Amino acid sequence: MSNATxxxxxxxxxxxxxxxxxxxxxxxxxxxxxxxCAIDFDVGLRNLDLIMGAERRVVFDLxxxxxxxxxxxxxxxxxxxxNNLYLLPASQxxxxxxxxxxxxxxxxxxxxxxxxxxxxxxxxGIERGATLAMRYADEAIIVSNPEVSSVRDCDRIIxxxxxxxxxxxxxxxxxxxxxxxxxxxxxxxxxxxxxxxDVVDILSVPLIGVVPESKDVLKxxxxxxxxxxxxxxxxxSRAYTEATRRLLGENIPVTIPEEKxxxxxxxxxxxxx
Amino acid sequence: xxxxxxxxxxxQSASVAKNRLQILLAHERAADGSDAVLISNLxxxxxxxxxxxxAIDPDSVRLEMDRSGDVTTLGIDIELPPTARAS
Numbered sequence: 001m002s003n004a005t006x007x008x009x010x011x012x013x014x015x016x017x018x019x020x021x022x023x024x025x026x027x028x029x030x031x032x033x034x035x036x037c038a039i040d041f042d043v044g045l046r047n048l049d050l051i052m053g054a055e056r057r058v059v060f061d062l063x064x065x066x067x068x069x070x071x072x073x074x075x076x077x078x079x080x081x082x083n084n085l086y087l088l089p090a091s092q093x094x095x096x097x098x099x100x101x102x103x104x105x106x107x108x109x110x111x112x113x114x115x116x117x118x119x120x121x122x123x124x125g126i127e128r129g130a131t132l133a134m135r136y137a138d139e140a141i142i143v144s145n146p147e148v149s150s151v152r153d154c155d156r157i158i159x160x161x162x163x164x165x166x167x168x169x170x171x172x173x174x175x176x177x178x179x180x181x182x183x184x185x186x187x188x189x190x191x192x193x194x195x196x197x198d199v200v201d202i203l204s205v206p207l208i209g210v211v212p213e214s215k216d217v218l219k220x221x222x223x224x225x226x227x228x229x230x231x232x233x234x235x236x237s238r239a240y241t242e243a244t245r246r247l248l249g250e251n252i253p254v255t256i257p258e259e260k261x262x263x264x265x266x267x268x269x270x271x272x273x
Numbered sequence: 274x275x276x277x278x279x280x281x282x283x284x285q286s287a288s289v290a291k292n293r294l295q296i297l298l299a300h301e302r303a304a305d306g307s308d309a310v311l312i313s314n315l316x317x318x319x320x321x322x323x324x325x326x327x328a329i330d331p332d333s334v335r336l337e338m339d340r341s342g343d344v345t346t347l348g349i350d351i352e353l354p355p356t357a358r359a360s
Contacts, residue, residue, distance in 0.1 A: 148290050155298050192284035198291045202298065 004112040007119050007247070008137035010161075012153030014124030016145045017181040020217055021240070022121035023051045023226035025141070028244035030085035031228070034116040037076065039088040039107075041133035042123035043098060046090035053080060053224025054087050063091035066103030072110050081229060086115075096129035108136045126156060131164050138167065139175045141247075142205055145182045146194040154178075154203055177208035179243060184213050185256055196256070209243030210256045211236050235259055312336050315347075323351060330354070 009022045019042075026038040040048035043063060049055040054077045060070035065088070072088070079085035088111070091098065111118050122133035134140060140161050144154045161174045168174060180196055187193035196210050216234035220227040228240045235257035245252060316336045323329055333352035338345060 148294055151294055152297065152301075155301065159302070187284075188287065190284045191287045194287050194290050198287065202291065202294050 002112045004115055005117055005139060006108060006112070006137045007117065007139045007141055008122055008134040009119060009141045009143060010122040010130065010134055010157050011143040011150065012124065012126060012130075012157040013145075013150045016143050016150050017211070017217075018124075018143050019047050019051050019121055020221065020227065021141070021143050021179060021181065021211070022048060022119050024228045024237070024240040025244055025247070026117070026119045027052075027079075027082065027085060027226040028228040028241050029117045029119075029247075030079070030082040032244070032248065033084070035084050035114065036117045036119065037086045037088060037111055037115045038119045038121060039111075039133075040090035040121050041099075041129050042121065043090045043094055043096045043129055044092065045123065046092050048121050049077070049087060049089045050224065051221050052087055052226060054089070055224070058089045061089045061091040062107065063094045063098045065107055066099055072107065072114075081225075096123070096127065096132075099128065099132050101132065101135065104132050105136060126160060130157075131160065134161055134165050136166050137174065139177065139247075141177045141179050141208065142203070143179050143181055144199055144203070146180060146184075146188065146196070146199055148194075151194070151199055151202055158203065158205065176205045177243075177247065178203060178205040179209050179211065180207070181211040182213045183210050183256060185258065196254075207254050208246045209239050210254060211239040211243075212256060212258065214259075312338055319349060319351075327353060 007025075009018050009025070011018050019040075022038055026036050030036040038048060038052070039062065040046050041062070042048070046061075049058050057077050060075035062075070064070040065072055065075050076086045076088055079087065088107075108118065120133045120137060123129040142154050142157060144150045158176065161176060162168050165174055178200060180199055183196070184193055188195040196207060200207050212235045214227075214234055214236040216231050217227050217236050220230040223230065227234065228237050231237055232241075238257040242252065242255065242257070246254075316334060319336070320329070320331060320334055323334075329351060335348075335350040337348040337350070
């Protein structure tokens with residue numbers, strides 16, 4: 001039996017950073033030397049290939065594999081920088097109904113034989129694509145922005161993780177980790193943004209990391225590199241690296257990495273709020 | 274921290290957000306929201322029936338809907354006043 005861990009990165013709401021987080025965490029795990037596969041479940045609206053800079057090398061996709069039109073090995077795209085990191089892209093032309101439960105089950109169980117970590121990038125919403133992405137997961141990373149609609153949707157997703165997954169149906173409890181993204185420490189301090197403790201209180205899920213709002217995330221996606229590979233010193237990159245260490249079981253306190261600022265920068269921060 | 278914020282008024286919107294979320298999610302978690310309405314209606318109906326025979330405190334009636342696996346159970350808990358006897 002394999003020791004692979006299947007992790008679903010999910011949130012309910014769109015645009016909170018699931019794909020960015022999937023790419024960043026998968027790359028950080030690969031940098032640690034693990035065999036890692038990232039799967040894009042967003043059939044019809046794939047983007048993980050673009051964020052990982054693999055869009056021109058996609059030949060076959062998840063739907064082809066599920067329907068038996070290609071083998072998993074044909075469909076896997078190897079990362080251009082890390083040779084132990086692979087992407088299983090979603091199909092761009094089909095819709096989410098092209099995925100079947102049995103098909104996904106067999107893809108995941110085959111991937112478990114080749115990889116240590118399988119990171120499933122869930123589509124937004126609570127429909128078929130999202131429920132299939134979480135269906136065979138061993139653990140879940142719940143991505144939330146410190147913002148009311150995102151937190152509410154996460155609560156809904158937590159309910160699904162506890163009801164519609166294989167782990168839950170077998171009587172187990174899905175281990176969950178909360179990843180807060182686009183965090184602005186200053187606004188939280190002045191009481192104009194939900195603080196990390198508020199979100200943890202409301203959702204009752206332990207925190208795995210806090211990724212600060214950072215310009216480096218957009219820069220990294222512009223050039224098709226996960227932020228953990230493009231700029232290791234950036235606050236977002238450090239936050240993802242920390243979260244990865246916690247995912248690997250290290251017991252380290254959660255910090256909120258900040259931009260390094262000079263003395264004057266700290267006092268007179270001309271920040272557009 | 275911005276030096277100006279030391280003199281300015283502290284924002285309160287985050288605590289408003291937290292409050293709203295906690296109230297909202299308490300309702301939504303009561304299994305789906307539609308169940309919350311059902312339970313509240315059932316509670317009133319049951320209260321009316323029991324109150325015909327026994328004087329009860331409306332606050333001493335508790336309804337719970339519980340789901341485990343495929344089974345959903347409805348639990349009704351009514352605390353009777355010490356003197357209650359069907360007459």
